[in-house]
Amino acid sequence: MFAYCADPDSLEGLRWFACYLTTGKHMLFYQSFGFVIVLMLITAPIALGVGFAGALASRSHVAPLRWLGTGYTSLVRGVPDIAFFLFMPLALDQGLEWLRHKAKCPDWDGPIRQGSDFVVCAEAKLPLSSSPQWVHEYYGIVLGIAAFAFVFGAFAAFVLAGAMNAVPKAQMETAEAYGMTRRQATWRVLVPQMWIYALPGLSNLWMILIKATPLLFLLGIEDVVYWARELGGRKTSAYDYPHGDWRLWYFLGLLVFYLLLTRISEIGFARLARRLSRGQATLAGAEGARA
Amino acid sequence: MSCLQTIADYGLRSIGIGERLLPRSDFTLCQQFTLIGSGLIWNIYFAVFALVLGFGLSLALALARNAATPVLSKPAQWFIFVFRGSPLFIQFFLFYEAFTLLPKNGIDLNLGFVEITAGTRWLTRAGAGALIVLFLNTSAYAGEIFYGALRSVPKGDLEAADAYGFSGWKKFRRITFPTMLRLAWPAYTNESIFLTHATTLVFFSSFPAWQQKGDALYYANYFADKTFNPFVPYPILAFYFILLSLAIILFYGRVYRHLNRYLPQERRPRLRVRPQMVR
Secondary structure, X not given: OOHHHHOHHHOOHHHHHHHHOOOHHHHHHHHHHHXXXXXXXXXXXXXXXXXXXHHHHHOOOOHHHXXXXXXXXXXXXXXXXXXXXXXXXXXXXXXXXXXXXXXXXOOOOOOOEEOOEEOOOHHHOOOOOOOOHHHHHHHHHHHHHHHHHHHHHHHHHHHHHHHHHHOOHHHHHHHHHOOOOHHHHHHXXXXXXXXXHHHXXXXXXXXXXXXXXXXXXXXXXXXXXXXXXXXXXXXOOOOOOOEOOOHHHHHHHHHHHHHHHHHHHHHHHHHHHHHHOOOOOOHHHHHHHHO | OOHHHHHHHHOOHHHOOOOOOOOOOOOOHHHHHHHHHHHHHHHHHHHHHHHHHHHHHHHHHHHHHHOOOHHHHHHHHHHHHHHHHOOHHHHHHHHHHHHHHOOOOOEEEEOOOOEEEXXXXXXXXXXXXXXXXXXXXXXXXXXXXXXXXXXXXXXXXHHHHHHOOOOHXXXXXXXXXXXXXXXXXXXXXXXXXXXXXXXXXXHHOOOOOHHHOOOHHHHHHHHHHHHOOOOOHHXXXXXXXXXXXXXXXXXXXXXXXXHOOOOOHHHOOOOOOOOOOOO
């Protein structure tokens, strides 16, 4: 980074730190912070979409759809989310490979589970063994995002179902009195009004999503936790920048990063709530008018 | 080998009683049920002790945060902010690293007349170290819940207490505390369920599963790794945890009924767990 970093052994004090903190590995570490944020921004809308579908399903008049919706939300709530983060990528991977296997190799006659092995034909492998390294890496990340979307979709479904129930009944009755079908009433009356009721729950959900991101480490993704352990560990003099066990300080840094992230989100959501409740017939809306 | 034999061998494996070696091949359904169930002992241990100890600290935090003097309210506010604003996973790592940095031989405490050596080794074991983290974490979450409830105790009740000449400790014990607990109970139930779920994180953060004595998720993950088939161990784990969650709801529902016993019959609320997913 700096010109004087060429010979790390001669460095001392501040200059040593300036060079140490700008090594290539540290740059990867800093990038992983951005990676965490990008990942949340990708996951949140997907989870919201899944949740919206789940909430609509749990209100459906078609019984099997309703069972599916309520079963999905209560199953995810009853089981630790970490279990899903460990289960989903593996299950999705095997499920997809099995489907591809069925489609691509119909004349394969061996069993798929042979003892402790899961065997599919070479064309059904995901990603294909001939694909480049980055495809393998991205595949893992996509599976991770799917696991997050599954878990947070269930939470979002619960929040949104609650918000749909909070919209005054009279509104829906009026819509029906005007001759709207159930579908029309849902899309024209219910959905536009539910968001203000959903906001507290959704902001809470966003906070939980932030706090769940370090679990990506368990999926073998090189995230902030991975780099903190990697860089913080004791480095002997075989390395350019030897130091003792500094993992405590790295994790302290992560703690501060997450505290900042949640605090900033909190402030952002408070502003959003003030904006959305402007002009609403609620206590907060009335206060906004007075100010 | 019959299933009863398996239960005898592995039923208490997670606390080191029974067969030393975990099954390595030809896994039966019975083995998976038994070992994952055995791991549940750890989850219950962590949840019960963290909740029981945390109840006291969270009450203290709520009262401190509500105190008029900033000497009390500011530290409580910061404690709650730090533990609620950061991931539990990071807290586990952080505390584990801090515990390992403590001197291995223990700390010499000079009490003036006698010198004692406080061992620090046990802190790096999951049984104590992770319990401390869970205890502090749940105290912060429950402290915030109790603080919110404390703020929403009806003013009329407190004025009525004043009118009856209640004050100080008596007013708190007879009026403020029961009302606060009643108001906070549904949210606290929810927090307890999620804390129980969070106990599965312990052996996936830094804390080592010494001699393969782990919790339910540790064994479920062990089977999933060995058999490369996640569709058996994880549903078993889910089954156990749904039972555990139901047991918690049942227990807290009983307590809730007790807390509401003096309300008129038709005004007694039923415990409806609103999963606010505090973690």
